Amino acid sequence: MNSRFSTLLLLINLFFSASCFSHQYRLTFNRPQSSPQADYALELLKLAYADIGFKIHIIDFSRKNALLAANNGVLDGQLGRDISVEQNYKNLVRVNYELFKFDLILYKTCLPNKLEQLNSIAIVDAYPVQERYLTNTKFSGSVIKVKSISTQLNLLAQQKVQGALMVDFAATNSAAFESKSCFQKEVLASYPLYHYLNKNNKNLIGKLEKSLTNLTNNGTVYALKAKYGLHF
Known part of the structure; x- marks a missing residue:
């Protein structure tokens, strides 16, 4: 009887120890908007984390609030962001490995046809x-903040704004832009995207950078780019 009881206690202890162990080695991030670029980056980071003994846990979380949550430690970081986040989110630390480059694109009315001439965006x-790009270019028109790319394009199609500024990888799966009026698409700039961790996890950065470099050198990165049809 004592032997069975001791065995039961051992199994219970092992169960809770395993649970704690698994929780300790799991990092939580918000779910990115699906696109070939985002899916590629997520799979690459999953491999890199697995290499150092960690697992990525993805949850549905408001994208608008994700940066603040990551900065405050509610989330463990951000899967992919450009360096503009470093100005206002000081608790996020960059993993110095370029995941990919993205374009900042502008859909605009044909006339006027220059960004600084638009009266609203x-x-x-x-x-x-x-917002950082507009600040640096000293854009003087009205800036309308919305929650989705489809809303941006609808406002543009209805001529309620003269331009819509967006990142190309987020625009990939958006509905095709249709309008009877004249509109143009312009690439304004290109930026690298990086993985960011909350400062509480900064001890992982060196290991991650080494793992990502190894995945590049052994051909895994090349294979993943081919899988998702990417050529950057």
Whole structure:
């Protein structure tokens, strides 16, 4: 009887120890909007984390609030962001490995046809790079912040704004832009995207960078790019 009881206690202890162990080696991030670029980056990071003994846990979380949550430690970081987040989110530490480059693109009316001549522009609030770009170019028109790319394009099609600024990888799966009026698409700039961790996890950065470099050198990165049809 004592032997069975001792065995039962041992199994219970092992169960809870395993649970704690698994929780300790799991990092939580918000789910990115699906696109070939985002899916590629997620699979690459899963491999890199597995290499150092960690597992990525993805949850549904408001994209608008994800940066603040990552900065405050509610999330363990951000899967992919450009360096514009470093200005206002000081607790996020960059993993110095370029996941991919993305374009900042502008859909605009044909006339006027220069950014500084537009009197209004729509941006998605979840991507700080858009607002930073407008600030650096000293855009003097009205900036309308919305929650989605489809809203941006609808405002443009209805001529309620003269431009819509967006990142190309987020725009990949958006509905095709249709309008009877004249519109143009312009690439304004290209930026690298990086993985960010909350400062509480900064001890992992060196290991991650080494793992990502190894995945590049052994051909895994090349194979993943081919899998998702990427050529950057």
